[in-house]
Each structure stands twice: as C-alpha cells, then as structure tokens.
Amino acid sequence: MNSIDQQSPENxxxxxxxxxxxxxxRSLIDKAGSCFFVTQANFNASHRSRPMAVQKTDEAGHVWFLSAKDSVKNMELAQDKTVTLYFQGSSYSDFLxxxxxxxxxxxxxxxxELWDPTVKAWFTEGIxxxxxxxxxxxxxxxxxxDNKHGNAVAGIKVLISAISGKTMDDSIEGNLIV
Known part of the structure; x- marks a missing residue:
C-alpha cells in the first residue's frame, strides 16, 4: 500500500x-468545457449566474465565449465588467x-475563429x-x-477510505495568480 499513502495537510x-x-x-478548462459565468451587476433583478460553453482558452489564460449582443449578460457586463467563472471537470477533481x-x-x-456549428442553436442566422x-x-x-494522481487513483482512494475508514486524501489545491 505504499503507492496510496496518507498525505499530510501541508502537501x-x-x-x-x-x-x-x-x-x-487551460488543463482544467479543457476537462470541463463549460462553466458557470457569474456577473456582478444586477440588471433588472436578473439572475447573475448562467452556464456558458467555452470556445477557447488562449496561451495567456484568457477565456473566450460567444454571446448575444442583446443578452442580459451583455447588459450586465456594460454596467460592471467583473466576472467569476466556476468550472467542474469531474466528480473527484478538476474544480476551478x-x-x-x-x-x-x-x-x-x-x-x-471561435465559431463552432453547435452555437447555431443560439445564433440561427449562423456565423x-x-x-x-x-x-x-x-x-x-x-x-x-484537483487531485495529484488522476481520477482513477482518486476513485480508488475514495473506495479504500470508505472500506477502511481511513482518510486517504489525494487532493491538491491552491491559489492562482495569472
């Protein structure tokens, strides 16, 4: 059981x-593909959180989306450009x-550059x-x-923890400064 040892919190x-x-x-966004896009402005008591598909994440870490000019989201961004994005790539890891x-x-x-035929559902006139x-x-x-060793190892650790009653946390977390 050496490969699945308990980790100390400092690790x-x-x-x-x-x-x-x-x-x-980029790695975590690639796994998730979509996010919750949360604006700060409150335009006409709108709900400020909505799911959005990511079109691209570039080399600088900028995240690109296509949106309707007349959407409430765009109206909110005209009032306040502050945004938080929430991603979840899997059940055991890949949170951002x-x-x-x-x-x-x-x-x-x-x-x-960003156009994908699937977005035609929102833009019926196409590109x-x-x-x-x-x-x-x-x-x-x-x-x-995230986890340190991939989802397969994380899943095994969860299973072993459930059976043995011992904590076998494989998580790793941290702040990101771009």
Whole structure:
C-alpha cells in the first residue's frame, strides 16, 4: 500500500503563478468545457449566474465565449465588467474558480475563429448573425482543487477510505495568480 499513502495537510497546498497558473487553468478548462459565468451587476433583478460553453482558452489564460449582443449578460457586463467563472471537470477533481473581468466586442475575425456549428442553436442566422458578440474573460486570480494522481487513483482512494475508514486524501489545491 505504499503507492496510496496518507498525505499530510501541508502537501495539499500548491499556489501557482504566471505560466504554471495558465497551464493549470487551460488543463482544467479543457476537462470541463463549460462553466458557470457569474456577473456582478444586477440588471433588472436578473439572475447573475448562467452556464456558458467555452470556445477557447488562449496561451495567456484568457477565456473566450460567444454571446448575444442583446443578452442580459451583455447588459450586465456594460454596467460592471467583473466576472467569476466556476468550472467542474469531474466528480473527484478538476474544480476551478477564476476571478477577473470581461471585455465585450463585435470582432468579426474573432467570431470567425471561435465559431463552432453547435452555437447555431443560439445564433440561427449562423456565423453572420448580427447578434453575435465576443466575450474575452481576463483572469486575475483564481483557486483550484484537483487531485495529484488522476481520477482513477482518486476513485480508488475514495473506495479504500470508505472500506477502511481511513482518510486517504489525494487532493491538491491552491491559489492562482495569472
């Protein structure tokens, strides 16, 4: 049982900055694919949290979305650009919170780069739909909670913990500064 040892709490914390933080962000977003996009402004008593599909996460860790120009979300962003994104990639790991701000544009080249036929469900006129806008989310800080050895090992540890009654935590977590 040497490969599945109990870890001391001090081994569970690993803060990441710069390139390491961006790599962790990209990795966790790739696993999740979508997030809860939470705005801070409250436009006409709107609900400020909604699911959003990520179109791209770039080398700088910026997260890109397509959105309707006339959406409540875009109206909220016009009032306050502060945004928090919440991701969950699996049951045992791959949790990510990102805090930052959003920039909304109508950049045609970026719309064409980000376009995916599945978003036609929201933009019925296709890639030329005049309602399409681009949201670029720029993270400042974040927090992640993951596991050290992958989901298979984490699942085994949960099973062994349930049977043995011993804690076999495989988690690792930390702050992210982009």
């Amino acid at each position: 569970h914390k690993k803060d990441l900055q710069g390139k390491e933080a961006v790599e962790k962000i 919170e990102l805090n930052g701000h959003a920039i909304v544009s109508a950049d045609r080249a970026k719309i064409e 030329d739909d005049p309602r399409i806008s681009v949201i670029e989310f720029i993270p400042d800080t974040g927090y992640y909670w």
